[in-house]
Amino acid sequence: MNLYGLVVFHHVASTGSVTKAAELLRISQPAVTAHVRNMASELGFALLAPKGRGIFLTEAGERLAGHAARLYALQQEIDRDLADYRTGAAGELRLAATSLPANFLLPKLLSVYRETCPDVLVSLLTLNANEAMESLLHYEADAAIIGGGAPDYPGLCKQLLGEDELWFIAAPTHPYAQRQVAFEQLMQEPFIMRESGSAAREQLLALCRVHGTGAPRAALQVSGVHESLHAAAAGIGLTLVSSLEASAAVARGELVRLGVKDLELRNAIVLFTRENEALPPAANHFVQLLLHDAAAC
Template sequence: MNLHALRIFYETAKAGSITGAAEVLRISQPAVTSQIKRFEKEIGMRLFAARGRGISLTDAGQKLLEYARKLFALEEEMEAFVDGYTSGRNGAIRLVSTYLPANFLLPAWVAKFKRDHEEVDFVITTTNSRGAFDSLLNYEAEIAVYGGAGERQPGIHWEELFEDELWFVVPVHHKYANEHITLAEIVKEPFIMREEGSSTREWLFSLCRVHNVSPPQIALQFNGLNETISAVMAGYGTNFISSLVVRDHVERGALARVYVKDILLKNIIAVCTRTDEVLSPPAERFIQMIKASVGAGQALP
């Protein structure tokens, strides 16, 4: 079916006259009449009947008008979707995050973005560092928000946002609370850590290898940050963790730092994407918003 001719029929039916359709379409009245006659011949239906000095729809024309109205309404929806998608106002963002940014950064970033982009949907998965990179490389996510030691992976583009310190923390009444000790001393304490594959756990073990000390005993293991912190605050064990996670607890006296001599490590917070891949407009907008927020010191703990 000739959609251009269908459009002329539709505008003529809406206007109720050849003259009205010609004005809307900005073509001559003879051109409208010619196109309608050709269209009627093409589809084998008479669509209009003369009515005094005007025209009226036949039964077939009335039925076709209903279909045309639905079709062109759908066309308008499609155009609005394309316009919104290319401008970053709608669509979906598939995002994977490690536990640190998922718990302490993403909620504020996503809320800020949604206030200006209500039609954009988020599909967010939280996992450890290894799982985040696998999801990105396997096309299960378009963006990975990473917090960890900064282990680079082939095929992944990094944009570092900022760094935060890694702290050793203990219960407030621990013998090493607020003390300055050596790495060899702190690793003799029982540790509460995340599961294998978490960047802080692997960084701690790497630290022990570099300084030629035995790795700590992992007395308790949790898959989440909050459970790990709660266990230490309850009075047992030592944790090696991002300052973003525990700063508030330390400042209000619920946890205590241990200052380990000659050890000053920093966590990298980064946005990762697949190398040389063009992002969808919503994803690009989201990353730009994150960078602008970090640059302005907003949406940070």
């Protein structure tokens, strides 16, 4: 059955006129008549009968008109849905992020985004850096936002969004609180280590390689920044975190920042997307908002 023929028949049935149907569809009257004639021939029923200067629907025509009306309504719904999808007003936004952007960067931006795109289904996975990029490569996310920077990744594009500081922190009772110490001296202390694959762990180990020291002794390994902060506040050991993550606890006096001689650490926040692939419209809308916010900072 010719679906466009059903659309044509719907316009004839709803207007009661071949002429009006042709005007609405912007095709010729003979073309409308041909579509209706072909439909009737295919079904084996007369669909229209003359009525004075107009037409009326036969019983078969009435039944077909009901189906055609539903088909036309579905076509209109499809057109509206895809138009919304094309503009980014509908669809899905799937983000993967490490703890820093997931907790301190994305919530405010997602709130703004939701105001303009309330019908988009938004999901945010909080993962370590390796997991976030793997989720992007396996099409489980449309974009990955990594705090702590990350090396180039095959198949992915990287853009710098901004930077903050990295701090060594400890409980206020730690012997090095309120003192300036050498990095090598700090590495003799027990540390709260993040899990393998996390940006924080990789940053710390990279610093050890640069300074020619061994990795610090792990007093505890955890799998999240909040666990790191709580363990440090309990006096279990030192840890390396973003200033954004630790500043509130430091301001409350629960933790202290340790001074390290001749060392200032910057913490990159980067955006990853798949290389040579256009983002889905909803994701592209959010990424443009993210990049605009980063440029304004």
